[in-house]
Amino acid sequence: MRVYLDNNATTIVDPHVFEEMEPFFVQKYGNPNSLHQFASDTHKPLKEAMQKIYAGIHAPNEDSVVITSCATESNNWVFKSIYFDYILTGRKNHIIISEVEHPSVIACARFLESKGCKVTYLPINSEGIIEAHTVSAFITDKTALVSIMWVNNETGAIFPIHEIGEICKAKGVLFHTDAVQAIGKVPVDVQLANVDYLTMSAHKFHGPKGVGALYIKKGKELTPLFHGGSQMGGLRSGTLNVAGIVGMGKAMEQAIDSLDFEMHDVKELRDRLEDAVLAIKDTFVVTPREKRASNTILVSFRGVEGEAMLWDLNRQGIAASTGSACASEDLESNPVMEAIGAEADLAHTAIRFSLSRYTTSEEIDFVIDAVNTAVERLRGISSSYAYAPEGHESGLSVGH
Amino acid sequence: MGIDSLIGGTIWDEYSDKVTQLMANPKNMGEITEEQAAAMGAKLIVADFGAESCGDAVRLYWAVTPNDDIIVESKFKSFGCGTAIASSDTMAELCKGKSVDEAVKITNIDVEKAMRDTPDKPAVPPQKMHCSVMAYDVIKKAAAQYKGVDAASFEAEIIVCECARISLSTLREVIRINELTTIEQITDYTKAGAFCKSCIRPGGHEAKDIYLVDLLAEYEKEKLALIADAGDSVSFAQMTIVQRIKAVDKVIDENIRQMLIMDGGNMEILDIKENGSNFDIYIRYLGACSGCASSSTGTLYAIEATLKERLDENIRVIPL
Ligand SMILES: Cc1ncc(COP(=O)(O)O)c(C=O)c1O
Numbered sequence: 001m002r003v004y005l006d007n008n009a010t011t012i013v014d015p016h017v018f019e020e021m022e023p024f025f026v027q028k029y030g031n032p033n034s035l036h037q038f039a040s041d042t043h044k045p046l047k048e049a050m051q052k053i054y055a056g057i058h059a060p061n062e063d064s065v066v067i068t069s070c071a072t073e074s075n076n077w078v079f080k081s082i083y084f085d086y087i088l089t090g091r092k093n094h095i096i097i098s099e100v101e102h103p104s105v106i107a108c109a110r111f112l113e114s115k116g117c118k119v120t121y122l123p124i125n126s127e128g129i130i131e132a133h134t135v136s137a138f139i140t141d142k143t144a145l146v147s148i149m150w151v152n153n154e155t156g157a158i159f160p161i162h163e164i165g166e167i168c169k170a171k172g173v174l175f176h177t178d179a180v181q182a183i184g185k186v187p188v189d190v191q192l193a194n195v196d197y198l199t200m201s202a203h204k205f206h207g208p209k210g211v212g213a214l215y216i217k218k219g220k221e222l223t224p225l226f227h228g229g230s231q232m233g234g235l236r237s238g239t240l241n242v243a244g245i246v247g248m249g250k251a252m253e254q255a256i257d258s259l260d261f262e263m264h265d266v267k268e269l270r271d272r273l274e275d276a277v278l279a280i281k282d283t284f285v286v287t288p289r290e291k292r293a294s295n296t297i298l299v300s301f302r303g304v305e306g307e308a309m310l311w312d313l314n315r316q317g318i319a320a321s322t323g324s325a326c327a328s329e330d331l332e333s334n335p336v337m338e339a340i341g342a343e344a345d346l347a348h349t350a351i352r353f354s355l356s357r358y359t360t361s362e363e364i365d366f367v368i369d370a371v372n373t374a375v376e377r378l379r380g381i382s383s384s385y386a387y388a389p390e391g392h393e394s395g396l397s398v399g400h
Numbered sequence: 401m402g403i404d405s406l407i408g409g410t411i412w413d414e415y416s417d418k419v420t421q422l423m424a425n426p427k428n429m430g431e432i433t434e435e436q437a438a439a440m441g442a443k444l445i446v447a448d449f450g451a452e453s454c455g456d457a458v459r460l461y462w463a464v465t466p467n468d469d470i471i472v473e474s475k476f477k478s479f480g481c482g483t484a485i486a487s488s489d490t491m492a493e494l495c496k497g498k499s500v501d502e503a504v505k506i507t508n509i510d511v512e513k514a515m516r517d518t519p520d521k522p523a524v525p526p527q528k529m530h531c532s533v534m535a536y537d538v539i540k541k542a543a544a545q546y547k548g549v550d551a552a553s554f555e556a557e558i559i560v561c562e563c564a565r566i567s568l569s570t571l572r573e574v575i576r577i578n579e580l581t582t583i584e585q586i587t588d589y590t591k592a593g594a595f596c597k598s599c600i601r602p603g604g605h606e607a608k609d610i611y612l613v614d615l616l617a618e619y620e621k622e623k624l625a626l627i628a629d630a631g632d633s634v635s636f637a638q639m640t641i642v643q644r645i646k647a648v649d650k651v652i653d654e655n656i657r658q659m660l661i662m663d664g665g666n667m668e669i670l671d672i673k674e675n676g677s678n679f680d681i682y683i684r685y686l687g688a689c690s691g692c693a694s695s696s697t698g699t700l701y702a703i704e705a706t707l708k709e710r711l712d713e714n715i716r717v718i719p720l
Binding site: 305345 | 412423424426429431433434444446447448449451452453454455456457458459476477478479480481482484485541
């Protein structure tokens with residue numbers, strides 16, 4: 001059996017999505033901007049897809065949802081254009097982000113920092129959550145942007161976006177949220193949440209890879225990152241990724257249709273897995289269940305190093321993660337574990353299981369067995385549970 | 401960059417088969433109790449290194465027979481990734497049957513080599529080399545415990561890059577002789593910094609007393625001081641090696657190099673050695689010069705004559 005529990009890294013493409021995309025490779029391959037029937041063939045499907053995407057986040061037609069190549073591009077666009085439009089011009093000199101943003105936000109903030117912009121990295125609380133009042137405490141009249149993710153990719157923690165949106169609106173500060181992990185897992189409404197910019201990525205909700213979007217509220221348009229042939233209303237040039245947009249539209253529609261299923265049925269499976277792993281002694285989960293997206297668990301097994309656990313799980317056919325995919329080649333501990341102030345001994349033991357609407361009950365049973373086997377084997381090897389003669393002063397707790 | 405850097409692979413694909421097997425079935429994983437050691441007529445040594453909070457930790461058990469200091473049994477327990485487990489296992493294996501003095505000589509490089517499938521292909525990817533260092537450190541701790549001395553006493557030199565075992569003195573020398581100015585150059589010349597990267601600058605996996613960036617800064621300062629001192633005319637014989645190389649380079653730059661380059665060649669200074677009262681300057685011809693017959697006669701004479709005139713009568717130029 002092969003079980004995929006790494007859905008926060010990427011998801012399987014929904015077969016209906018794939019089916020809708022297929023005609024746009026060998027039949028309807030026209031460039032939408034040309035003047036002939038091949039081009040016209042793409043217009044209606046593109047328009048419908050855009051409507052689905054707008055509907056999915058409840059964006060009014062007057063606002064823009066610009067299709068990009070990925071969430072990383074969307075995030076880069078916001079930060080770099082804020083730099084051009086506000087920082088470089090000397091109008092503002094400060095941005096606020098959380099300390100647990102995805103690297104595509106953190107690295108942008110660091111880049112702006114290197115260009116002289118001040119950055120506040122807001123801390124999370126012991127439950128792994130950003131408290132809205134901390135945002136308000138750091139906003140000054142020089143703050144150009146607040147960027148706080150909607151759902152954290154590591155823990156699944158849901159951040160108080162509505163409250164933060166309220167605060168930013170009241171203080172007249174631009175508000176961006178990276179909602180990559182929120183789409184299809186929690187209700188996302190850009191109007192209710194008062195966001196100015198919102199990032200998404202199709203491959204995180206059963207759409208294709210290489211398609212993202214940036215929602216931009218009317219009147220908050222940013223300098224384009226891609227100049228060129230004026231596609232996407234001149235906001236983002238480049239020949240439209242027709243199949244990708246169609247796929248994202250369908251994926252969004254499916255995500256909205258299955259939101260209830262995600263929030264109840266997937267949650268039930270997740271909770272069952274969580275109960276079972278917590279039944280293993282010396283096991284810890286950060287962020288209480290009700291404050292988390294329904295598909296995610298970040299769990300620590302004391303004495304079991306994360307990569308070793310992944311290796312044992314992989315041998316049994318199970319895909320999980322120790323952190324964000326791009327960082328998992330790194331030697332360092334899970335950044336969220338550090339930010340949370342978890343016991344230092346647990347920093348390298350975090351394992352993330354992320355389910356999807358494709359996860360089955362049988363798969364969860366299989367994973368529960370496999371986790372027990374792996375933890376037992378690795379704790380058997382682990383120095384954390386090893387014999388020491390009487391009077392032996394353990395040298396294992398001091399850092400080197 | 402380049403094609404191999406653009407799309408990451410999984411580090412697991414770079415593990416040797418031996419590493420993979422040891423991860424699945426470590427042979428020496430286990431414990432030795434006081435009773436078991438006593439039954440072997442041996443003394444039990446239990447040494448720890450690392451910390452869970454750093455990502456890897458190991459506990460090494462030795463049963464050592466006191467009359468001959470032989471490690472008759474050696475086992476480990478380890479918190480860490482698969483390569484940490486495989487390295488610990490290999491380390492425990494290498495200790496078996498050796499005397500404590502011999503075991504202390506086992507380095508992380510021996511451990512890594514023992515895990516290779518073929519002699520010339522590394523057993524683990526560079527960022528995992530670090531795991532074998534822990535295996536080395538714990539041996540020193542165990543030996544120190546057995547002998548009742550401090551573990552640091554086994555280390556004759558200050559090691560800056562533990563993964564590649566490059567000492568402070570080697571690094572200082574290589575940086576000066578080759579006038580290195582970047583981390584990449586240091587890594588190319590010595591392999592220091594190629595592995596876990598902790599030694600490059602603060603903020604890495606492990607805190608260090610001295611980093612490669614410090615050494616570059618130190619050399620940079622020294623060069624500035626040299627330039628500042630250049631006004632004072634010290635004789636060639638009084639110069640430091642760096643000053644000598646600089647002085648020779650300067651003369652060649654001003655008088656010779658242009659001529660060589662026009663002919664499509666060039667030269668580099670390899671070393672300057674004092675040989676009795678002579679200064680032997682080793683050079684190498686590059687490009688067109690290297691195959692040119694006059695490079696060992698006419699050109700060589702011109703170089704030597706110029707250097708003698710400008711710097712010191714006792715200079716001899718030796719092409720390699
Ligand atoms: C929260 C978050 N933001 C951004 C990204 C980047 O998405 P993409 O791969 O589309 O650039 C990810 C994916 O790992 C993510 O989890």
